[in-house]
Amino acid sequence: MEKKAKYLIINTPGKKKTYVVSEKETLRLVFFSTCSFDLDITLTGRLSRADVVGLVVPKPHTDIVVRTVQKHADTNTTSTLLVKSVVPDGTRVTFEGTVRIEKQASGSDAYQRNETMLLGDTAHIRTTPILEILNNDVKCTHGATAKPIPENELLYLESRGISRKQAHEMIVRGFIDNVVLQFPDLKMQKSMYNDIHLI
Amino acid sequence: MDTLSLPSPSYAFGFHSADVHAYKSKKGLSQAIVEDIAFQKQEPSWMRMFRLRSFDVFMKKSMPGWGPSLSKLTFNDFYYYLKPIESQAATWEKLPKDIKETYDKIGIPEMEKKFLSGVSAQYESEVVYKSVQKTLTKKGVIFLDMDSAVHKYPELVRKYFGTVIPPGDNKFAALNSSVWSGGSFIYVPKGVKVELPLQAYFRINAAHMGQFERTLIIADEGSFVHYAEGCTAPIYSTDSLHSAVVEVIVKKGARVRYTTVQNWSTNVYNLVTKRAWVEEEGTMEWVDGNLGSKLTMKYPSMYLVGRKARGQVLSIAYAGAGQIQDAGAKAVHVASETTSEIISKSICRSGGRTSYRGLVKMLHGAKDAKSRVVCDALIIDDLSRSDTYPTMDIQENSGSMEHEATVSKISDEQLLYLTSRGIRGGEAQSMIANGFIEPIVKELPLEYAVELNRLIGLQMQGSVG
Amino acid sequence: MKSSTLSISKLTAKTIKGKEILHDVSLLFDSSKVYAVMGPNGSGKSTLAYVFMGSPEYKAEGKIQLDGKNIHDLSTDARARLGIFLSYQSPVAIPGVTVVNLLRTAYQAVHGAMSIRLFMTMLRKHAKELRIDKMLLERSIHDGFSGGEKKKIELLQALVLKPKFAIFDEIDTGLDVDALKVVAYGINKLKKAGTGVIMITHYKRLLSYIPVDVVYVLAQGRVVKTGDRKLVLRIEQKGYVGL
Numbered sequence: 001m002e003k004k005a006k007y008l009i010i011n012t013p014g015k016k017k018t019y020v021v022s023e024k025e026t027l028r029l030v031f032f033s034t035c036s037f038d039l040d041i042t043l044t045g046r047l048s049r050a051d052v053v054g055l056v057v058p059k060p061h062t063d064i065v066v067r068t069v070q071k072h073a074d075t076n077t078t079s080t081l082l083v084k085s086v087v088p089d090g091t092r093v094t095f096e097g098t099v100r101i102e103k104q105a106s107g108s109d110a111y112q113r114n115e116t117m118l119l120g121d122t123a124h125i126r127t128t129p130i131l132e133i134l135n136n137d138v139k140c141t142h143g144a145t146a147k148p149i150p151e152n153e154l155l156y157l158e159s160r161g162i163s164r165k166q167a168h169e170m171i172v173r174g175f176i177d178n179v180v181l182q183f184p185d186l187k188m189q190k191s192m193y194n195d196i197h198l199i
Numbered sequence: 200m201d202t203l204s205l206p207s208p209s210y211a212f213g214f215h216s217a218d219v220h221a222y223k224s225k226k227g228l229s230q231a232i233v234e235d236i237a238f239q240k241q242e243p244s245w246m247r248m249f250r251l252r253s254f255d256v257f258m259k260k261s262m263p264g265w266g267p268s269l270s271k272l273t274f275n276d277f278y279y280y281l282k283p284i285e286s287q288a289a290t291w292e293k294l295p296k297d298i299k300e301t302y303d304k305i306g307i308p309e310m311e312k313k314f315l316s317g318v319s320a321q322y323e324s325e326v327v328y329k330s331v332q333k334t335l336t337k338k339g340v341i342f343l344d345m346d347s348a349v350h351k352y353p354e355l356v357r358k359y360f361g362t363v364i365p366p367g368d369n370k371f372a373a374l375n376s377s378v379w380s381g382g383s384f385i386y387v388p389k390g391v392k393v394e395l396p397l398q399a400y401f402r403i404n405a406a407h408m409g410q411f412e413r414t415l416i417i418a419d420e421g422s423f424v425h426y427a428e429g430c431t432a433p434i435y436s437t438d439s440l441h442s443a444v445v446e447v448i449v450k451k452g453a454r455v456r457y458t459t460v461q462n463w464s465t466n467v468y469n470l471v472t473k474r475a476w477v478e479e480e481g482t483m484e485w486v487d488g489n490l491g492s493k494l495t496m497k498y499p500s501m502y503l504v505g506r507k508a509r510g511q512v513l514s515i516a517y518a519g520a521g522q523i524q525d526a527g528a529k530a531v532h533v534a535s536e537t538t539s540e541i542i543s544k545s546i547c548r549s550g551g552r553t554s555y556r557g558l559v560k561m562l563h564g565a566k567d568a569k570s571r572v573v574c575d576a577l578i579i580d581d582l583s584r585s586d587t588y589p590t591m592d593i594q595e596n597s598g599s600m601e602h603e604a605t606v607s608k609i610s611d612e613q614l615l616y617l618t619s620r621g622i623r624g625g626e627a628q629s630m631i632a633n634g635f636i637e638p639i640v641k642e643l644p645l646e647y648a649v650e651l652n653r654l655i656g657l658q659m660q661g662s663v664g
Numbered sequence: 665m666k667s668s669t670l671s672i673s674k675l676t677a678k679t680i681k682g683k684e685i686l687h688d689v690s691l692l693f694d695s696s697k698v699y700a701v702m703g704p705n706g707s708g709k710s711t712l713a714y715v716f717m718g719s720p721e722y723k724a725e726g727k728i729q730l731d732g733k734n735i736h737d738l739s740t741d742a743r744a745r746l747g748i749f750l751s752y753q754s755p756v757a758i759p760g761v762t763v764v765n766l767l768r769t770a771y772q773a774v775h776g777a778m779s780i781r782l783f784m785t786m787l788r789k790h791a792k793e794l795r796i797d798k799m800l801l802e803r804s805i806h807d808g809f810s811g812g813e814k815k816k817i818e819l820l821q822a823l824v825l826k827p828k829f830a831i832f833d834e835i836d837t838g839l840d841v842d843a844l845k846v847v848a849y850g851i852n853k854l855k856k857a858g859t860g861v862i863m864i865t866h867y868k869r870l871l872s873y874i875p876v877d878v879v880y881v882l883a884q885g886r887v888v889k890t891g892d893r894k895l896v897l898r899i900e901q902k903g904y905v906g907l
Binding site for chain 1: 563576578579580581583584585586587588589590591592593594595596597598599600601602603604605606607608
Binding site for chain 2: 717719720739740743744749750752756758759760761765766767769770773774804821825
């Protein structure tokens with residue numbers, strides 16, 4: 001049975017969210033966080049599925065740790081996780097994403113991706129995507145990228161008369177949009193965009 | 200105690216005559232033994248002091264708190280100074296059966312078989328090597344064993360020894376720094392390009408690789424050298440701890456390629472520290488093949504300290520029954536416009552375990568640095584395990600970093616395709632496995648590549664290992 | 665080449681999940697003739713090809729015989745060695761395994777050893793006939809190949825391996841006129857050398873270049889019509905309705 005997506009907004013540090021997905025169930029999760037938190041997802045039933053998309057936007061001059069776990073404990077389970085992060089000046093983000101496929105979880109398919117945009121000169125990202133695979137009949141991919149705001153994109157927008165500051169905002173917004181726009185509440189979206197402005 | 204013989208001149212190329220005696224210290228490690236080693240080698244006091252300081256560090260340092268368990272390693276069980284050229288098997292007959300069979304199957308020439316097993320003391324091509332050495336000397340290239348280098352070129356060695364990997368780096372570097380013996384010293388002068396890969400010798404020498412080899416390569420500005428060591432053929436070693444240290448200094452505009460292929464027998468702990476210091480516009484290429492040993496922990500590293508310095512690591516690991524290949528790479532971007540590329544391909548089967556452990560670090564100020572990591576793992580059956588533990592630590596916002604890893608088994612579709620062409624299942628698996636590692640194999644010297652393909656083919660079909 | 669027969673008798677094929685794709689199909693193929701197996705999408709034509717090869721994706725019940733010998737329990741590679749070849753509709757890429765490597769290994773498995781020089785001469789000759797760039801032969805098979813290149817490389821394999829029967833699963837889709845002509849030339853050559861050609865297709869395109877002797881039409885997993893090349897024209901004009 002298709003479940004509606006769950007939406008999480010995390011503004012206080014130290015939270016831990018645990019989800020267990022049972023047989024043939026699907027978990028859809030969209031989250032937005034400005035501070036440290038832990039996300040634990042275990043697929044315990046066969047043919048279960050978890051699709052998670054998240055955005056991490058910490059405040060300037062903070063130090064946060066985001067940990068996620070995708071654990072496959074049964075056969076033919078699927079998980080996808082995309083975490084995007086925008087890191088401002090003086091801030092360090094540590095992302096640790098684990099995908100663990102247990103011995104009995106054959107036919108599993110796991111995907112994990114972490115994309116980071118470093119905004120300031122002193123922005124710092126440490127990302128550790130971990131794979132622990134104990135079954136061979138699986139498909140598992142993970143990827144991580146860390147890039148600044150592409151200079152050529154900034155120049156392009158400037159050549160269309162847009163100020164650098166505004167171009168900067170537009171590009172960051174474009175980067176985070178596919179996550180922000182998944183939140184159904186316009187007020188939520190607005191406050192998220194505001195958080196970007198603040199940095 | 201047996202009579203001591205100093206390393207003979209012909210050891211420079213790893214050859215020895217059958218009547219060299221061995222010196223064997225007492226079991227275990229102590230300050231007295233370290234002193235003794237320095238004494239036996241008649242080393243200058245600066246090296247002796249270096250060893251003693253390192254021993255202190257070794258005793259104080261704790262075991263690494265990460266990675267596979269090393270709890271079964273008891274330092275007091277080993278001999279720490281053995282004449283490096285110890286025959287492991289005096290006669291062809293005494294060599295373990297499966298190793299003999301593997302030599303046959305992967306097509307090692309007769310002459311090499313005998314030499315590898317220690318039966319033959321001389322290798323015909325010694326003449327060839329002597330003439331190559333003449334060419335090298337003419338160009339000003341220094342290439343000899345580390346022990347001799349300490350005596351012959353003390354200023355040069357002292358200037359660089361222990362600068363890339365100080366004894367305090369980790370417990371095993373400290374161990375090596377106190378008891379090292381053997382290994383190579385290479386110095387390439389400015390602008391000199393050594394065309395011939397320094398490899399042929401070391402294929403043969405592999406059987407006699409010491410436990411604690413120490414290698415130091417200095418490539419002066421604008422020079423080029425390719426150093427290759429090791430053997431795809433399984434090497435039976437009675438020593439169960441190999442802890443080598445390799446330091447490479449790549450000066451401005453120079454390029455060094457260091458190829459290692461190891462296939463130690465499965466009683467060996469192979470813990471190696473390898474690092475390169477790369478200056479402006481220098482290039483370092485590590486090509487690493489890990490096929491044997493019980494446990495290998497090896498993470499070729501590069502510190503990209505000069506502008507536009509480049510580093511590359513190409514790594515293949517194969518883990519069969521009872522094996523753990525814990526390999527990876529480390530790239531530290533200090534200067535701007537530096538690039539690093541790490542490609543790791545691993546295969547595990549029959550309960551083997553492969554782990555990729557990597558670090559890409561971009562320090563603040565490393566403007567416009569680029570890094571790309573691709574690590575792919577093939578798990579052949581459901582007894583085996585593959586893990587990836589990469590860390591990317593980016594403190595500079597101008598460059599870019601990309602990391603991708605995939606873990607899968609041999610695709611059914613690909614198997615079906617090949618079998619539908621009449622190729623038997625086992626052979627089809629070999630072809631796919633070899634195809635999987637092909638991007639790295641094609642960077643290996645030809646003989647290694649051919650043997651490696653055959654070896655993987657055999658191991659995939661279960662006839663070996 | 666001596667002539668051969670390939671037959672299936674009361675064949676039912678199900679996917680591993682239990683869905684029945686082919687129902688009670690009986691067909692006979694003679695290597696001296698050229699066959700077209702046609703039918704609308706979903707008729708089970710491709711499944712037929714996979715069943716001939718013994719693909720583990722399908723469970724087949726019924727008889728499959730090559731020259732009177734039941735091959736139902738034989739593995740895919742054993743069937744290939746007996747002389748059945750399938751040119752895939754969307755062949756898989758195998759990184760690191762070159763075309764040459766694959767063909768040499770397959771040739772050796774099917775026909776026995778041949779000196780590398782002779783083999784390469786033969787291979788290059790066939791590649792030239794099919795207007796295949798010889799650089800393609802040294803590349804990983806189907807890795808980044810265009811649609812046309814993939815089909816030609818499949819055909820090249822048939823020419824090199826000289827099977828008793830070659831099944832072409834939709835080899836004409838996605839080919840331009842020039843490539844189509846080259847493919848037709850290759851298939852005709854194959855036929856002349858004694859291979860039984862079975863073309864699975866739903867268009868007339870290719871069939872206008874290759875004279876067909878027998879046409880079998882499948883619909884919804886059953887054989888609904890048998891005919892000669894006139895049947896092809898009829899399908900061209902009126903489609904599959906009313907057959």
